[in-house]
Each structure stands twice: as structure tokens, then as C-alpha cells.
Amino acid sequence: MRVIGLISGTSVDGIDGAIAEIHGQGYQLAVTVLGGGTVAYPPEVQGAILRACAGEALTLSALADLDDAVAQCFAQAAQALVDQYGPVDLVASHGQTVFHRPPDRGAEGARRNPRLGYSLQLGRGAAISDQLQCLTVSNFRAADIAVGGEGAPLVPPIDAVLLAHENRDRCVQNIGGIGNVAYLPPQDKLFATPSPQVFGWDTGPGNSLLDLAVQTLSGGTLTFDQGGQWAAQGTPDLSLVETWLRHPYFDQAPPKSTGRELFGWDFWQQCQAQMTTLAPADVLATLVDFTAASIAQEYRRWLPQLPAEVLLCGGGSRNFYLRERLAHYLPVIPITTTDDLGVPSGLKEAIAFAVLGFWRHQGFPGNLPTVTGAHGPVVLGEIHYPTPTAFPFGTGSSPML
Structure with a gap:
């Protein structure tokens, strides 16, 4: 598969995108990086993200607007890669983290009835999929958190x-x-x-x-x-x-x-x-x-x-x-x-999420419990399907469903 991986990290310095050709199954993979780059956020979007990360209060309406704006930026970053390197089969978008709360593992009560972690990434995958008309995977952290994991880090495997x-x-x-x-x-x-x-x-x-x-x-x-x-x-x-x-x-x-x-x-x-x-x-x-x-x-x-x-x-x-x-x-x-x-240091996280998207497509678990503390391995990410009328970024016939 040809897969685009996208992420903007906690520095909020832009969207890193990488396009890779991936072959294999599970941990037995061959990954060829075709290209990539970083796309800066518009200043007003970056500023809004940083204020949200700093704890500034947002109305639900403002949060929805910011979610939409981030999705638009991520879709544009993927489109730029498609324009330069050609069609892809899948987009894997980590999104932009604006809040991360680890699970409570400390107190005795927490061990008996642990509070799950919570992690919020903006840039909803359904909107990216619709704009690009391409199969898209997003929300990678939620499944690991649901089984007691930290939801991070996900890149070690x-x-x-x-x-x-x-x-x-x-x-x-x-x-x-x-x-x-x-x-x-x-x-x-x-x-x-x-x-x-x-x-x-x-x-x-x-x-x-x-x-x-x-x-x-x-x-x-x-x-x-x-x-x-x-x-x-x-x-x-x-x-x-x-x-x-x-x-x-x-x-x-x-x-x-x-x-x-x-x-x-x-x-x-x-x-x-x-x-x-x-x-x-x-x-x-x-x-x-x-x-x-x-x-x-x-x-x-x-x-x-x-x-x-x-x-x-x-x-x-x-x-x-x-x-x-x-x-x-x-x-x-x-x-x-x-x-x-041979792994570009500035794109490695984006490459990693391309692989995580590939694993989601295969139904292969993407987390490592020894890393995240989850109760067991789980498949990560939510799949968003494009509208069934056209697949301009696919392989020419249909998405690889």
C-alpha cells in the first residue's frame, strides 16, 4: 500500500507528513519512504491550538470550529503530498493533541477501580476522508486507553x-x-x-x-x-x-x-x-x-x-x-x-503513523502493552470510508477495504 502518515506533535510547529510504500504483514515489513515535509499551520490556527493546550477555556462551538480547522489543515497537507508524489491508498492521521491525561495508577483505590486515561486529538478523520475521498484512519490512542493503557507512546513498535x-x-x-x-x-x-x-x-x-x-x-x-x-x-x-x-x-x-x-x-x-x-x-x-x-x-x-x-x-x-x-x-x-x-529524523513520527494506519487496515494490533501499560494488544485507530461514488486517490478501482 501507498500510505500517507500525518502528525503534529506537542511543539505545534506544523504538520509533518510522510508518504511511504509498505509491504508485508505484522512486524515483518518493508517500508520505503517516498518523500515528505512539514506544512506550517496558519498563525491563527496555531495560536488557537496553543491557547487550548495552555488551558484556555473554550466553548463547545469554538472547539468544534478548531477541530474543523485542524482537519482542513491536515487534509491540505495530505493533498500536497498527493500532488507531488501521486495517488495513495490510505491516509493515517494522528491529528493534533490538545489534552492528554494519563490513567490514575497510583492510589490503592485507583488500583482497584482505575480511572482510565483520556487523550484528545483534533482534526477528525471523517472530515479528512470526505475532503480527500480517500480511506482514512484516525484516533489512534483511544483503543489503547480503553484497555487501561496510557495511549502513548505508540511509536516504539x-x-x-x-x-x-x-x-x-x-x-x-x-x-x-x-x-x-x-x-x-x-x-x-x-x-x-x-x-x-x-x-x-x-x-x-x-x-x-x-x-x-x-x-x-x-x-x-x-x-x-x-x-x-x-x-x-x-x-x-x-x-x-x-x-x-x-x-x-x-x-x-x-x-x-x-x-x-x-x-x-x-x-x-x-x-x-x-x-x-x-x-x-x-x-x-x-x-x-x-x-x-x-x-x-x-x-x-x-x-x-x-x-x-x-x-x-x-x-x-x-x-x-x-x-x-x-x-x-x-x-x-x-x-x-x-x-x-536512512529514517529521516524529522519525519519519523509521520512514518510511524503511516505504519500504524497500515496495521489498522490489516487488523494487526498496533500497541505494545510493555510500553503503554494496556491490559493487552489491541488494534488501533478508527477507519473512515470515503463516499462510494468516486475514489480519485485510490488505486484506480476501489479503496483497499
Whole structure:
């Protein structure tokens, strides 16, 4: 199948789209990436998303309008790929997360009668399917959450398929708005029964605090620190980093997930109040150190062992100062990017959702309970069928139903 994968992450910096040709069944896949790119949101849509993520109250009518606007943007991003690379059989859209609440696993009462998690992605798949007249899969997180999972991260099994090494273990570290890791043992242990040895969880902040700081310190003229150049001019306040590393999230054992609800606007405001005497570059350097140190601390606390190597992806992989500080906290371990293995680091999440859409079409479970904490494997995503009169983006006869 030719599949488009679409996602906008917690950085809300645009819609990443990838088009891939996928062959095979289950974990035995061959994935050829044909192309992809990032499409920026219109400023008014991006602003509305960020305000919603920050907890601004919305009427149901305003929420519906934003849902429609996000769907329109996602459909346009898919259309741009079709225009450039030709017809596809399936669109797999993660949508835009605006709220994520992990399940309550802590208290004794919660263990007896756990509160399910909840995760809301805007950009309804039915609207995308109708606009493109193409089979579309969306709402990937809900099925995992319904069986007690975190609904995140969902990418580790795809990382295992695409990036595992034959005889040594690796960590694939995504640094988007939030950081998340996939621990991949050697290939023969990946999906060993009865307990697969692939692990993964959200490590904490990625770029979310950095981007908020840049926007604040620049008076809104900048949205991120290109290459980490501004932060590299500063000196981190290591005492503050140590304080922040004592946040309760880091004491929680995986499976676990988080978002801007925890490491977003409110957390940035608390950090800012503690850094009033620091120069702007020092503020950014301190936040970079917090992200790097939190990743390394999570590895040492919760991995079965430190990996032989780390592969970075996401926007943070292009922040060279952040990479330098991560190398400081993980000395000796080689740190590269997924680009070095032929998987574009900026598109890897979009590629992953193309695979998840392919698995949904096959009826193959897309979650890993060892990662999400779900009670068992489930098929992820909801299928939306186009109107039956025309299939201009299909294979020429009918969608692959």
C-alpha cells in the first residue's frame, strides 16, 4: 500500500507528513519512504491550538470550529503530498493533541477501580476522508486507553521494526515538545513471547519549555532557538536543574506519559519565577540542561541497562547544543540521529503513523502493552470510508477495504 502518515506533535510547529510504500504483514515489513515535509499551520490556527493546550477555556462551538480547522489543515497537507508524489491508498492521521491525561495508577483505590486515561486529538478523520475521498484512519490512542493503557507512546513498535540492531541494544530518543524513548534490544529479543523486550515511555520535557522561553524572551519575534545557538551562549544554573529533576513525574516508574499539561505553560511560569536574576541566554541554557539531564536520569533509573547507542529524532535532534549537553550526561555512549540509518529524523513520527494506519487496515494490533501499560494488544485507530461514488486517490478501482 501507498500510505500517507500525518502528525503534529506537542511543539505545534506544523504538520509533518510522510508518504511511504509498505509491504508485508505484522512486524515483518518493508517500508520505503517516498518523500515528505512539514506544512506550517496558519498563525491563527496555531495560536488557537496553543491557547487550548495552555488551558484556555473554550466553548463547545469554538472547539468544534478548531477541530474543523485542524482537519482542513491536515487534509491540505495530505493533498500536497498527493500532488507531488501521486495517488495513495490510505491516509493515517494522528491529528493534533490538545489534552492528554494519563490513567490514575497510583492510589490503592485507583488500583482497584482505575480511572482510565483520556487523550484528545483534533482534526477528525471523517472530515479528512470526505475532503480527500480517500480511506482514512484516525484516533489512534483511544483503543489503547480503553484497555487501561496510557495511549502513548505508540511509536516504539515501529522503531523496533525499522531501527533495531542485529546484536546490540539501542535507544531511539524522540525530542519533540515532549521527549519519549524507545528501548530496543537486539533483534532476536524484540518481540519475544510471552514478554516482548521493547520498552518505552515519555521521558519528560523536550522542546516545550525551550520554545515557550524563546517566545517570551524574544517578545514573540522568535518561536524556537535555531540550532540551540542562543542557549549555547549561556551558562546553566545546575542547582535549578537539580531542583527540577526532583519533580514527582521522574519518580514514577514506566509505563507513563505526559504532555503540556505537566511540562507546558504553567511549569514554564514556575521556572521563569526562579530565574529572574539570570540573563536570557542563561535561562535557555538552564532549560536545555534540564531536558538533557532528565533524559539521562530516566535512562539510568528505568532502563534494564544503558544502551550501546542513542539515535535522536524530532526537532530537538537539530538543536546542536542540546545534543552536546545530552552527550555530557551520557558520556561514552555514541549519539547520532535516525538519519544515519536512512529514517529521516524529522519525519519519523509521520512514518510511524503511516505504519500504524497500515496495521489498522490489516487488523494487526498496533500497541505494545510493555510500553503503554494496556491490559493487552489491541488494534488501533478508527477507519473512515470515503463516499462510494468516486475514489480519485485510490488505486484506480476501489479503496483497499
